[in-house]
Amino acid sequence: MLRRIVFALLVTTALASLIGAALIGMRLLGPERVADDATPVFVATAGQVERGRYLALAGNCAGCHTTRGGAAYAGGLAIDTPFGTIYSSNLTSDNAHGLGNWSAAHFWGAMHNGRSRNGRLLYPAFPYPNFTKVTREDSDAIYAYLRSVPAVSVRNVPHALRFPYNTQAALVVWRALSFTPGTFVADTRQPxxxxxxxxxxxxxxxxxxxxxxxxxxxxxxxxxxxxxxxxxxxxxxxxxxxxxxxxxxxxxxxxxxxxxxxxxxxxxxxxxxxxxxxxxxxxxxxxxxxxxxxxxxxxxxxxxxxxxDRKMADSAKPSATKVSRRDVGVMERGNRIFDQRCAYCHGDVGQGAQDAYPPLAGNRAVNMRSPMNLIQMVRHGGFLPSTAGNPRPYGMPAFGHVLDDSDISAVLTYVRGSWGNDAEPVSARDMMKR
Known part of the structure; x- marks a missing residue:
């Protein structure tokens, strides 16, 4: 215990020193303001706007920058993180709150270097560690498209992060340890x-x-x-x-x-x-x-x-994975729940129904080391996306309102240990993760 306390103190001291150094550096250097383009007016072609629209879809920009029922790209979506809540920004052409006063160079600075128009560091919930690989040409096309999105006057919501994660100094430290601007380099050995x-x-x-x-x-x-x-x-x-x-x-x-x-x-x-x-x-x-x-x-x-690291976490679980060595009472309970709730769609022996309900026997998703997706699906339901190629997909209803955690643990333990499946039982600790 004493060793852990000493280690925690050393880590805390080291982080405090790093943050202190970052604060001094920021005071001396100030924010790095992104340079404006040589020509203040950005004239986009129709083709460039259309290409930007396509690239914005490829990057799923609207997925984070649009709230449910809100205007497209107007921001405000809450993104929960272990460090607090981050709110996505307004990307419409609004001058006050969006990108109306941003130049193509400002936008490139955000994509490539994770800096806002005024030079402030952006939080990596905006995935600039990946977007840094996007070419300037593609960045300009996305910018051209977003400038064509009708202005929506929606204020950006302040982030709600805990100290010290809510400081620019913490971001300086994070970037020093975790981020280097780069470009995509094609592998000449590959097609x-x-x-x-x-x-x-x-x-x-x-x-x-x-x-x-x-x-x-x-x-x-x-x-x-x-x-x-x-x-x-x-x-x-x-x-x-x-x-x-x-x-x-x-x-x-x-x-x-x-x-x-x-x-x-x-x-x-x-x-x-x-x-x-x-x-x-x-x-x-x-x-x-x-x-x-x-x-x-x-x-x-x-x-x-x-x-x-996940294998190491799994190794701490009970080692008895064979069906014959499972808790007989849990398996019997799980079997009863399966017969009542699941067999109608997934079949008596987990065979599923062609083109409708997936088989559970031999299913990779069932046998994965982590049972979290199965737990989430039983609790909250599992739904395929409605797409042009599959407009009316089958879905799985939620059972969290009729099955408690011990029920879900039992039925999933049964499924993960039946019909040839041989995955770890679902433990009470697994169920604690919401």
Whole structure:
């Protein structure tokens, strides 16, 4: 215990020193104001505006910068983080609260370097660590489009972050440890299609924001790539896109990956939770060539097991994973609940129903190390996105109002240990995560 206290004091002292140094540096240097363009008037072509509209869809900009029922791109959406709540900004052409007085250079400064028009550092909930890879040409096109969005006079809501995360000094420290402006560099060993996919997945698509692990400061760990991670606060697990046991796509036909991104469903699986929102608001609107490029890149990811830190956390759970060694009472209780609530759609032996309800036997989502998505689906329901290619998808109703945590734990333990499935039982600790 004494060792932990000493370690915590050392860490606190080190952080205080870093923040102190950052404050001194900020006082000496002041904010770095983004230079204006040489020509103050930005004249956009119709083609540039249309390209910007498409790129804004690829980046799912409206997903964060539009509130439910609110005007498009007017901001104000609350984004909960472990450090407090961040509110998205107004991106309409409004002069007072939006981008009306921003130049293309100001916008490029935000995209590439994470700085606002007045030089203040932006919070990385705006994923500039990924957008820094976007080309100036594409940045200018997005800017041109946003300048065409009708002005909406909606004030930007102040962030509600805890100290010291609400200070510019903390951002200076964070950036020093976690961010370096960069550009996308094509891999000359790979074909153009692969490079286009890498640009979209790693840049505008910022897929690592969900499918990557994060350190204690909330920064995505680039070295681990798309190795999966728990989405902060939301408690949905974005599975590894490189692990064949989770959501690795190496053995999927390209056409099936394209179908998943375009319609939300394919012969291999469907999207739910936050990914359903991404398909609905973003990927279903992309062209076939770009979706194929993304699929090509994702298929080529080296097969890597999911992040090591999650394996370490899993190792602390009970080691008895075989069906024969499970708690018999829990399995019987889970079986009864399954027969009452689940078998009608998913089948008596988890076989599912073709083109309607997915099979549970042998399902990768059922057998993943993390049970969080299953818990969320049983509690709150699971719904595919309504897309042009699948306008009336089947959905799963919520059971959180009729099943308590012990019921959900039992039925999921049963499902994860039946019909050949052999995943970890769902523990009381798993259920505590809301």
């Amino acid at each position: 153009a299609e692969w490079n286009r996919g890498a640009y979209l997945v790693d840049g505008l698509g910022h897929c690592i924001a969900c499918h990557g692990t994060r350190n204690v400061l909330g920064a995505t760990e680039e070295k681990r790539g798309l190795s999966g991670g728990l989405i902060p606060v939301e408690n949905w697990y974005a599975p590894s896109l490189a692990d064949p046991q989770e959501a690795g796509l190496a053995d999927w036909p390209t056409a099936d990956i394209v179908a998943l991104l375009q319609t939300g469903t394919s012969t291999h699986g469907s999207v739910l939770g936050p990914m359903a929102e991404v398909v609905y608001q973003s990927t279903q609107h992309l062209g076939e060539a770009d979706l194929t490029a993304m699929a090509t890149y994702l298929k080529a990811l080296p097969a890597v097991a999911a992040a090591d």
